Amino acid sequence: xxxxxxxxxxxxxxxxxxxxxxxxxxxxxxxxxxxxxxxxxxxxxxxxxxxxxxxxxxxxxxxxxxxxxxxxxxxxxxxxxxxxxxxxxxxxxxxxxxxxxxxxxxxxxxxxxxxxxxxxxxxxxxxxxxxxxxxxxxxxxxxxxxxxxxxxxxxxxxxxxxxxxxxxxxxxxxxxxxxxxxxxxxxxxxxxxxxxxxxxxxxxxxxxxxxxxxxxxxxxxxxxxxxxxxxxxxxxxxxxxxxxxxxxxxxxxxxxxxxxxxxxxxxxxxxxxxxxxxxxxxxxxxxxxxxxxxxxxxxxxxxxxxxxxxxxxxxxxxxxxxxxxxxxxxxxxxxxxxxxxxxxxxxxxxxxxxxxxxxxxxxxxxxxxxxxxxxxxxxxxxxxxxxxxxxxxxxxxxxxxxxxxx
Amino acid sequence: xxxxxxxxxxxxxxxxxxxxxxxxxxxxxxxxxxxxxxxxxxxxxxxxxxxxxxxxxxxxxxxxxxxxxxxxxxxxxxxxxxxxxxxxxxxxxxxxxxxxxxxxxxxxxxxxxxxxxxxxxxxxxxxxxxxxxxxxxxxxxxxxxxxxxxxxxxxxxxxxxxxxxxxxxxxxxxxxxxxxxxxxxxxxxxxxxxxxxxxxxxxxxxxxxxxxxxxxxxxxxxxxxxxxxxxxxxxxxxxxxxxxxxxxxxxxxxxxxxxxxxxxxxxxxxxxxxxxxxxxxxxxxxxxxxxxxxxxxxxxxxxxxxxxxxxxxxxxxxxxxxxxxxxxxxxxxxxxxxx
Numbered sequence: 115x116x117x118x119x120x121x122x123x124x125x126x127x128x129x130x131x132x133x134x135x136x137x138x139x140x141x142x143x144x145x146x147x148x149x150x151x152x153x154x155x156x157x158x159x160x161x162x163x164x165x166x167x168x169x170x171x172x173x174x175x176x177x178x179x180x181x182x183x184x185x186x187x188x189x190x191x192x193x194x195x196x197x198x199x200x201x202x203x204x205x206x207x208x209x210x211x212x213x214x215x216x217x218x219x220x221x222x223x224x225x226x227x228x229x230x231x232x233x234x235x236x237x238x239x240x241x242x243x244x245x246x247x248x249x250x251x252x253x254x255x256x257x258x259x260x261x262x263x264x265x266x267x268x269x270x271x272x273x274x275x276x277x278x279x280x281x282x283x284x285x286x287x288x289x290x291x292x293x294x295x296x297x298x299x300x301x302x303x304x305x306x307x308x309x310x311x312x313x314x315x316x317x318x319x320x321x322x323x324x325x326x327x328x329x330x331x332x333x334x335x336x337x338x339x340x341x342x343x344x345x346x347x348x349x350x351x352x353x354x355x356x357x358x359x360x361x362x363x364x365x366x367x368x369x370x371x372x373x374x375x376x377x378x379x380x381x382x383x384x385x386x387x388x389x390x391x392x393x394x395x396x397x398x399x400x401x402x403x404x405x406x407x408x409x410x411x412x413x414x415x416x417x418x419x420x421x422x423x424x425x426x427x428x429x430x431x432x433x434x435x436x437x438x439x440x441x442x443x444x445x446x447x448x449x450x451x452x453x454x455x456x457x458x459x460x461x462x463x464x465x466x467x468x469x470x471x472x473x474x475x476x477x478x479x480x481x482x483x484x485x486x487x488x489x490x491x492x493x494x495x496x497x498x499x500x501x502x503x504x505x506x507x508x509x510x511x512x513x514x515x516x517x518x519x520x
Numbered sequence: 521x522x523x524x525x526x527x528x529x530x531x532x533x534x535x536x537x538x539x540x541x542x543x544x545x546x547x548x549x550x551x552x553x554x555x556x557x558x559x560x561x562x563x564x565x566x567x568x569x570x571x572x573x574x575x576x577x578x579x580x581x582x583x584x585x586x587x588x589x590x591x592x593x594x595x596x597x598x599x600x601x602x603x604x605x606x607x608x609x610x611x612x613x614x615x616x617x618x619x620x621x622x623x624x625x626x627x628x629x630x631x632x633x634x635x636x637x638x639x640x641x642x643x644x645x646x647x648x649x650x651x652x653x654x655x656x657x658x659x660x661x662x663x664x665x666x667x668x669x670x671x672x673x674x675x676x677x678x679x680x681x682x683x684x685x686x687x688x689x690x691x692x693x694x695x696x697x698x699x700x701x702x703x704x705x706x707x708x709x710x711x712x713x714x715x716x717x718x719x720x721x722x723x724x725x726x727x728x729x730x731x732x733x734x735x736x737x738x739x740x741x742x743x744x745x746x747x748x749x750x751x752x753x754x755x756x757x758x759x760x761x762x763x764x765x766x767x768x769x770x771x772x773x774x775x776x777x778x779x780x781x782x783x784x785x786x787x788x789x790x791x792x793x794x795x796x797x798x799x800x801x802x803x804x805x806x807x808x809x810x811x812x813x814x815x816x817x818x819x820x821x822x823x824x825x826x827x828x829x830x831x832x833x834x835x836x837x838x839x840x841x842x843x844x845x846x847x848x849x850x851x852x853x854x855x856x857x858x859x
Binding site: 177178181198199200202203205206207208226227228229230231232233234240243291292293296314316340341342344345403405412445462470473474475476477478479481482486489490492493495496504511512515516517518 | 555557558559560565566567568569570571574575577578581582583584585587591592593604607627628630695696713714715716717718801803804805815818819820821822823824826828829
């Protein structure tokens with residue numbers, strides 16, 4: 115009886131994977147990839163694997179592994195999943211190849227909008243955009259008679275009202291885990307106040323009014339958060355949402371789909387998304403724009419590169435998008451924005467639109483300095499101005515070591 | 521033993537120690553006095569990224585490294601003396617804090633913050649580990665023979681578990697509404713957030729360290745207990761020594777060399793504590809010296825890493841361990857010569 119059930123299950127799964135394996139060509143060159151591990155990457159790499167001989171490594175620590183892996187000769191991976199934040203070391207070290215000839219010869223259908231061009235050469239193929247935007251529980255806000263907040267001041271008001279009504283454990287969630295996440299929250303808020311991170315001569319410029327305002331606003335928001343916010347990353351906030359513990363969060367668009375995942379979420383259909391809130395009038399929404407996409411290593415044979423571009427084209431086809439529509443804000447043809455994508459699209463089309471995350475060597479150093487020095491402000495060891503001074507000092511030390519400052 | 525036989529036995533391990541311990545150490549030592557920088561150029565770069573509905577192109581001046589003929593980044597290496605050490609120690613800020621009469625500010629500097637926590641972690645857990653280990657060893661030694669095997673097995677479990685996993689499981693018990701936090705909240709009837717402030721995390725980290733290392737002390741001391749001279753013990757009983765007096769004057773002096781050995785290993789191990797910070801994600805509140813080195817070595821999104829400072833930090837950690845070990849090593853040396 116049991117054996118029979120297992121055999122039946124196996125047959126069904128084999129049949130379904132057979133039916134799913136709708137690939138335009140059969141891949142006979144072994145190809146591997148290294149990318150981040152969120153849902154969208156899973157969908158794309160699964161679609162690529164249908165062609166056979168393809169091995170995908172999904173790892174959230176990809177950003178630290180990728181530069182060294184691609185610098186090897188031959189490269190340890192053929193395809194890399196990158197974002198605008200992580201492509202810089204690959205470009206700087208020249209370990210990825212221009213794709214124009216490959217696209218012209220083997221994948222002419224890739225639309226121009228997806229080509230990431232550096233000085234006219236296509237260096238990466240984008241597949242989706244990502245941004246942090248306001249996700250909120252519509253039912254909770256309805257209960258207190260408010261609409262989705264459009265500014266951070268309104269977020270504070272709404273949080274106070276929700277706390278007053280005692281509808282959820284904590285009105286707000288935020289990805290403020292010390293290190294990269296906390297720095298990213300500051301980058302968003304500071305951009306919203308119109309701040310610039312460094313001057314033309316690479317000297318830092320965060321110790322100013324915009325910086326202090328951004329920190330004060332973030333501190334005010336933490337009053338409505340789980341007190342353990344300094345260990346809370348994207349997955350933690352996503353779970354808080356799914357378990358109905360929080361009502362609002364400025365969270366990654368790529369996490370939206372999980373809200374309607376019936377297997378995990380207790381709030382299916384209740385979470386809506388709006389544009390990222392404004393920090394101050396006349397500036398773009400307080401967020402940054404990101405794209406995720408794929409690159410091909412330089413240190414591999416031409417045959418492998420050819421197979422890689424064909425696989426990429428296969429992974430980014432309409433069939434994949436139809437099957438995984440809600441996993442991301444896809445740039446691929448055939449994407450139908452769902453309820454949870456409205457916020458990201460409203461953010462992108464805001465006027466003025468938020469800037470792309472500035473991926474430069476200086477910004478990398480600044481991001482690290484922010485991630486290491488900001489926690490002291492939130493634990494109350496330092497005030498805002500002293501913290502920003504410490505950020506600048508840390509930046510200068512590492513910039514000198516990196517040779518960017520003299 | 522003939523010297524040739526001796527050399528044949530010891531040779532391979534000396535070779536491996538030179539290769540995997542001495543050589544990296546020498547290279548880190550050299551790198552801590554050097555600074556290797558890429559040769560940079562500033563160029564105007566046009567970047568086109570996807571947008572709705574068409575691409576947006578921006579032109580900006582970017583700093584990027586120059587590549588040589590073989591496609592590698594060109595670098596220059598200079599001797600910088602003690603600059604990397606100065607960058608880690610930040611003695612000017614320490615001096616400033618002392619001059620301002622605010623010595624607490626020293627602890628906002630990464631190195632001193634890490635040193636403070638690493639030292640307290642090491643010194644607070646040391647007596648606890650030895651005490652708990654000895655208590656366990658005595659308890660097992662006095663338990664009936666039939667139960668000993670099972671008790672030893674259970675007491676050894678924390679030592680067998682991979683350190684990071686052990687730290688993570690304690691974290692999961694306490695984070696958010698974890699089982700233990702929920703139980704404590706029910707018991708004390710108040711809201712508890714173990715991960716919201718530094719001292720509670722520090723408490724958990726100390727607890728984890730003792731939980732993880734005490735079994736090691738237990739095994740060593742239990743073995744030692746088997747060698748206690750029974751005649752001496754019996755004469756002590758006849759002389760009317762109480763249980764405590766037997767422990768104080770017979771057993772502990774007999775175990776002293778082992779206790780020193782455990783202390784040595786514990787100081788070395790604990791001073792390079794790392795798993796705690798990762799397992800408890802305590803970076804915002806508490807960091808250790810080893811974690812500081814790791815953090816300096818981790819490349820950021822643009823691929824920058826501070827190898828010189830990381831080397832300096834690693835060397836400082838080693839110097840710290842040596843200083844901690846000196847008193848114990850001198851004691852062992854004295855005993856050795858006395859014998």
